[in-house]
Amino acid sequence: MVFEEMNQNNILFKRDRDTILFDDVNLRNIETKFGTPTYLFSADQIRRNIRYLREKMLEYNPQTSIAYSMKNNIIPEICSIIADEVNYFETTSILEQKIIEKIILEKKKNIHIVSTNIYKPDELIEDVIKYPIISSSENDLENCHSFLAIDSYQDLKNIEKVAKRLGVKPKVLIRVNPGIKMDIEETIFASANVTAKCAVVISNIEPIIKASNDPTIKIWLPERQFKPEFDTAERLVKEAYESESLDLVGLHCHLGSQITNIEYFDRFFEVVTRFFKTMNEEINDKLKILDLGGGYPVDYAHCECVPTIEDISKSLSKNIKNSGINPDIIIESGRFITANSGILLSKITITKENSDGRKIAVLDLSIYSDLLDVLTAQWSYDYSLINDLPDTDQKATWKLVGGTNDTLDQITPRMIKCSNCKEQIIEKKEITFLRDLVIGDLIAVKSAGAYTTCFNSNYCGRIKPLIVIKDSMSEQQILRTR
Ligand SMILES: Cc1ncc(COP(=O)(O)O)c(C=O)c1O
Known part of the structure; x- marks a missing residue:
């Protein structure tokens, strides 16, 4: 494997006609089989991350051992995959x-x-x-x-x-x-x-x-x-x-x-x-x-x-x-091993207009339970529309919110955090998609594998999202846990 070619964020995403696959999984099928919101993990990406981390550390520091910091993701099936590598x-x-x-x-x-x-x-x-x-x-x-x-x-x-x-x-x-x-x-x-x-x-x-x-x-x-x-x-x-x-x-x-x-x-x-x-x-x-x-x-x-x-x-x-x-x-x-190996798949349940002319899409996730770092750390995830993609780039700007009444339950990133390009820290209230959003559209929250599932709760009586793992080394291919 050529590690240098690894793009930390996008290696697993492939466009296939009008849809996007994650680790070759058609996300429409995930929705049909398991519903939404659902986390989908790639076991192969977890392995790649660990091997990359180890290879790069050992190249300059031969006496290094890699440990997995469990708190960010303690799903037993994920820990088991990691235990084979560390x-x-x-x-x-x-x-x-x-x-x-x-x-x-x-x-x-x-x-x-x-x-x-x-x-x-x-x-x-x-x-x-x-x-x-x-x-x-x-x-x-x-x-x-x-x-x-x-x-x-x-x-x-x-x-x-x-x-x-x-x-x-x-x-x-x-x-x-x-x-x-x-x-x-x-x-x-x-x-x-x-x-x-x-x-x-x-x-x-x-x-x-x-x-x-x-x-x-x-x-x-x-x-x-x-x-x-x-x-x-x-x-x-x-x-x-x-x-x-x-x-x-x-x-x-x-x-x-x-x-x-x-x-x-x-x-x-x-x-x-x-x-x-x-x-x-x-x-x-x-x-x-x-x-x-x-x-x-x-x-x-x-x-x-x-x-x-x-x-x-x-x-x-x-x-x-x-x-x-x-x-x-x-x-x-922790984070480096799991974050980009997981996505959170969510569906648009309601679309609305508010009085400042903004278009609001209500997702079936809640950041309190499913993406807590957006609240506690003003985290910026990357959100992608993954179904019925148009051939031409039509661009439509939407505000994404979580599906509870709570005002803070908004998943749209508020700022991009980077210490090096501090000047460019921007207030972002909306996200631009390839076309207008409609009810039933699927949105993938990328790099959602770390510090997410470990915070899942029953806030507002919601059911915790399912967790699906695609593992090319497992006979079962897709495992399911909650
Ligand atoms: C002692 C200790 N080790 C390791 C980690 C893992 O950090 P990260 O997930 O950013 O790699 C943490 C997280 O805060 C920590 O407190």
């Missing part, structure tokens, strides 16, 4: 772990887990610690690992307490916040700026500034206004190193989700790799693993500014070399 899953709950345990039993394959939640109840900690014993295929304990990413001083103390009770020394990573300068306006999911809620901040930035050969690092590493007594990265690394109940093996960090500014990646990698080196000098090279979290971006809005995995991988490799470290790297990707 050896690590990032988890945040017992339910997620149970899904993996079941998959492991079926596949007889060891999968390691990294448990990261900001709060881990005792039962969760216990479940993570016991995970290798319960889950390792044929008691192959040496090759099945679980890691707890410690998020705060109290989290460390809770983990120590449970570990002591169980008499097992769990492998732990300290979740470090590099505290870099991130513009929250442009990067709403920023997790690596000083004010972020997760992780413990690197409080002493002097050694990093001193070690860097780039004077502009100072701009990216703001002075700490306040230095916590307990919740600092330095303190937790030392506490875990000295603890008789914990086995400190590495650091964990996470830049944020859908980060489209390559400079953020570059500075993030620089700070965490230099911190890794500084700490290891103090604790006899105890840190072996550097888990870099997720955030690898998807080109939702056809914006050429979105950095490629290759750009990100090169930046990581450069920073690892500059810092003189040699860790095992874990990449915890």
